[in-house]
Amino acid sequence: MSIRKILAISLLTFAGLAHADTTLLNVSYDVTREFYKDFNPAFSKFWKQKTGEAVTINQSHGGSSKQARAVADGLQADIISMNQSNDIDILFERGKLIPADWQKRLPNASSPTTSTTVFLVRKGNPKQIKDWDDLVKPGVGVVIPNPKTSGNGRYSYLAAWGAVIKKGGDETKARNFVAKLFKNVPVLDTGGRGATTTFVQRGIGDVLLTFENEVFLIKKELGNDQFDVVYPSASILAENPIALVDKVVDKRKSRAVAQAYLEFHYSEEGQEIAARHYLRPRSSAVLAAHKADFKNIELFTVDELFGGWQKAQKTHFADGGVFDQIYTN
Template identity: 55%
Template sequence: MMAALMIGTVGLSGCSGGGNGKGSVELLNVSYDPTRELYKDINAAFAKDYQARTGKTVSFRMSHGGSGKQSRSVIDGLSADVVTLALAYDIDAIAERAKLLPANWQSRLPDNSAPYTSTIVFLVRKGNPKGIRDWADLVKPGVQVITPSPKTSGGARWNFLAAWAYGKKAGGSDAAAQKYVADLYAHVPVLDSGARGATTTFVERGLGDVLIAWENEALLSEKELGAGKFDIVVPSISILAEPPVAVVDANAKAHGTEPVATEYLKFLYTPQGQEIAARNFYRPRDQAVLAKHAATFPKLDMVTIQDFGGWGAAQKRFFADGGVFDAIYGGQAKRR
């Protein structure tokens, strides 16, 4: 029986290989949760553009999930041609553990390889019944905050760091920042594992008073589900979230898709790509496109990941086992 199984296995693996037919290529883009709508549009636009220029057809396979989980899958062999994840750390992990792309991947494309950005804002229920204006209002008695776990969700790490930035600015010290963030997580009734799960908890299940969310997620939920059901509150300070993109060299070389994969990512930086990003509620890098959508993207004070010493340092200090988040959340678990 084992032999029969093995034969079946080998036979079947044939049909799952990457498309290598002449004149047509298939790219596998492994992405994180909130980019589904964005890449649906980008893929269609790029395929059209590519065919017009070269006469070749390109088709896409998409895989979406929590950023950390997706990174883990690529390390374990999910053969992505390109990865478009929530934070550089998750692509660093692929470079470091599986050596599928060089460690300097982030310098290969402009703007830290992040063609679009976002920031962290609050989504509150219509009319803002709890009167939430800024971070300080999230830790008032009786306010329930929804945010996913920064252990598993890339988006949640940005949330955490944005909260930390506020705590530090308001209190003036790291100790004050830690106290603020600990207070904040005490107001979280349920830690979802991914950004989309947290959105569903807030929007569909109706839990909590505030969703700390990516600006793009907040704008999208407003459009998809709740025109008139939710308000977006932009806090006084937030963080510039830079979701990066990269070609996974080893996989793309094996599939013979390296040139088209590179072009695909460069397309994100073109005015057309930037316009699609803006229409899907990601802040474009292109100033002209940004100016056109200024009504959607209000200006606010933003720190960057560099203020935390880059993702490697931030990961180690805040989110690694035994880090600041464990100290805060472990402490709470004991208190309960």
């Protein structure tokens, strides 16, 4: 290719980029990468058809709290998508970037998709792990990411706690159960993907606790013949909230398209894309179409059993909280 040709092409590309003057930045957590790779082009197409306007959506991925902190500290994100609501609450608490009642602005507490914590065991389930009680048996290695640093780990912890409560146990019983469970955890990775690597590549542990959508990704990546999924009798409903960042969209004059982007999550098409990525859709029609992928188990929410994320965070994961006490006492 001649230099002139390269120059011409790069100029054209640049002109093309300059022309698509509407851009959105969606700051998200780690494991939504694959989902948004499909979702964003679909939205661009939808927006082009509707308004004739071209829109490019840029993605940023990373550990959820780290990403939220970046936005709170001034990263110009139009959209924020997280896997627990207190990572978005922080935008109100620090800098008032969004109103306090942001969760009321969209259906389902602004969470268009959900997931749940399930078990991934080695092929044939050699340790016969069927439900929560099997995880605390002696000699069972359980891989859970660190609840102090990982939203995924926090959900697993709360799932274990809630499962005891749901069976009629009290707080003390739940606490003892969780303490016993973490005695069986050999490694506390800082993030969900790290824990996956530890379980899958390093061969550590007999069971991995992680989100349903992560489990299916693992099976898809590594083939179906190495692992089995086990659904416990009850687990937690992990809600994935989204919000537009008011201060940023008003400054960038992108509120209309940002709002449409959020609403597109709830559309039939958006829900269908989510379901294809093993995120549980809210739409009953889409859920029905994917019934085989999402086993119907008893699900409880953080609000229902723990009085919301803020409170759960303070009681369980803050310094000196229950999780710390398990290790230091």
